[in-house]
Amino acid sequence: MKKGRIQSLELLKATKFLSLYEAKYKNKFNEDKKWIIASRKDEATLSAQYNGEKEEKVDAVVILALHEEEKLVVIKQFRVPLNDYVYELPAGLVDGDEEPYAAVTRELKEETGLDLVQIYENKSNPKAYFSAGMTEESGALVYCSCKGSLSKDGLEADEDIEPMLLTKEDAKALLASDVKMDIKVFLVLQSFAQLGMDILK
Numbered sequence: 705m706k707k708g709r710i711q712s713l714e715l716l717k718a719t720k721f722l723s724l725y726e727a728k729y730k731n732k733f734n735e736d737k738k739w740i741i742a743s744r745k746d747e748a749t750l751s752a753q754y755n756g757e758k759e760e761k762v763d764a765v766v767i768l769a770l771h772e773e774e775k776l777v778v779i780k781q782f783r784v785p786l787n788d789y790v791y792e793l794p795a796g797l798v799d800g801d802e803e804p805y806a807a808v809t810r811e812l813k814e815e816t817g818l819d820l821v822q823i824y825e826n827k828s829n830p831k832a833y834f835s836a837g838m839t840e841e842s843g844a845l846v847y848c849s850c851k852g853s854l855s856k857d858g859l860e861a862d863e864d865i866e867p868m869l870l871t872k873e874d875a876k877a878l879l880a881s882d883v884k885m886d887i888k889v890f891l892v893l894q895s896f897a898q899l900g901m902d903i904l905k
Contacts, residue, residue, distance in 0.1 A: 710754050715747045716740070725750065742839045744797070750840070762831050764843040765807045767794040768892055769818065770904065772851045775869035776896045777816055778878075778889060782864035791878065791885035793892060794867070795843070804830075804844045812848070816867035817855025823848045824904055845888070847904060872900045 709729040716724040725741045743750050744763055752758035769777035780789050796811035798804055809820045827847035834841050854867045870878065875897040879890075895903050 708754065711736075713741075713747065713751050713754065718746075723747070742841075744839075744841060753840075760831075760840075760842070762798055762804050762844045763841045764795060764797050764834075765804050765811060766843050766845045766888055767808055767812055768845060768847045768903075769794060769812060769816075769820075769850045770848070770901060771818065771869050772821070772849065773869065774901050775871055776875060776892070777812075777818065777850065778868050778870050778893075779815055780866040780868065786884060788884055789864075789866075791883060791889050793886070793889050804846070808846050808848060812850060814858035814860075815863070815865055816850075817853060817857060818850040818867075819852045821849040821851050827904060849904075870896075872897055 709731070710727050711730065712728045714726045714728075716726055718724075721744060723743055723746065725743060725747070727739045727741050729737055729739060731737050741750075745753070749758060753760050767777070771777055777794060779792050779794055781792055782788070783790050794812055794815045796807060796815070798807045802810075805823055808823065812818055812820055824847040829845040831842045832845060834843060854869065856865065856867065859865055870893075875893045878885075879893050879897060885893075892903075899905075
């Protein structure tokens with residue numbers, strides 16, 4: 705490995721959706737150090753990405769969806785690491801060579817039953833990082849509008865999700881409550897509670 709500070713990468717454990725690697729790298733004083741990295745990528749892909757031989761692609765989409773009824777789309781999902789439900793924005797992995805915006809349409813429908821109307825590219829972020837101290841996983845935050853009725857018919861067996869539509873007042877109440885929530889939905893709820901549909905401007 706020659707790009708950046710990482711000198712080598714060793715696979716510690718591979719599972720179906722996540723692998724654990726030990727990276728040997730040089731710190732700012734040129735000292736040899738080690739870091740544990742969690743990644744959804746296989747060893748060849750991650751090594752090529754670190755070497756600059758392969759372009760880094762967006763791993764997931766996070767969907768900031770506003771319903772035509774002037775409500776924010778939020779989900780409550782059971783997450784095993786928390787052993788509890790957590791409020792989140794709809795989201796999901798980008799499959800293979802799928803385009804991120806295609807993943808938005810698919811994931812929004814699967815997790816909420818809602819249909820995509822419009823993507824606001826001028827508001828969307830093409831790539832941001834979820835937890836850079838632990839993983840190189842990236843996601844596109846996509847602003848969009850949607851329509852239709854909530855449904856759980858598209859959920860996979862291991863997805864325990866309750867989709868919901870929130871008004872500005874609902875958002876304020878949720879922010880004031882003692883519940884577990886993802887940092888992304890927390891920030892969006894703050895903005896939506898203040899701006900409502902003007903969040904798209």
